[in-house]
Amino acid sequence: MDAEFRELYQEIILEHSKSPRNFRRMEDATHKLEGRNPLCGDQYTIYLKIENGIIADISFEGSGCAISKASASVMTSVLKGKSIAEAKKLFEQFHDIVTGVKTTGDDTDISRKIAAFSGVAEYPVRIKCATLAWHAMRNSIEGVTNSVTTEEK
Numbered sequence: 001m002d003a004e005f006r007e008l009y010q011e012i013i014l015e016h017s018k019s020p021r022n023f024r025r026m027e028d029a030t031h032k033l034e035g036r037n038p039l040c041g042d043q044y045t046i047y048l049k050i051e052n053g054i055i056a057d058i059s060f061e062g063s064g065c066a067i068s069k070a071s072a073s074v075m076t077s078v079l080k081g082k083s084i085a086e087a088k089k090l091f092e093q094f095h096d097i098v099t100g101v102k103t104t105g106d107d108t109d110i111s112r113k114i115a116a117f118s119g120v121a122e123y124p125v126r127i128k129c130a131t132l133a134w135h136a137m138r139n140s141i142e143g144v145t146n147s148v149t150t151e152e153k
């Protein structure tokens with residue numbers, strides 16, 4: 001990745017961690033799941049309102065490092081209005097990016113937001129920060145109701 005892109009991506013992460021989107025509790029959520037990353041101290045609750053297979057609303061609350069917070073924020077902004085199937089596909093896409101399997105996706109707004117986390121692949125300890133909210137979301141739509149942690153697999 002060249003320096004210019006790297007800077008742009010860092011800006012996206014910084015911006016989302018400073019002013020996270022959809023950072024609120026949701027009282028009428030149909031799905032809710034807490035995710036914890038004890039290695040870093042990241043802890044978030046992901047709220048989803050799923051109607052007819054569509055993510056009508058998604059939000060989160062909690063605390064943690066800049067990467068984990070920015071990741072949760074980006075996730076909520078890209079998943080709102082998506083179907084369950086699309087959400088699972090985006091989970092795979094995001095996972096591939098942060099683990100370095102793929103460096104970029106297609107040139108869409110969503111792909112660019114997700115690609116902001118590609119630098120994380122160089123820091124293995126940060127991968128759990130970046131994927132925490134996504135794992136919680138995925139487990140939640142699959143019906144898991146107990147909290148998930150990065151340290152149980």
Ligand code: ZN
Pocket residue numbers: 037040041042064065066067068128129
């Ligand atoms: Zn973290």
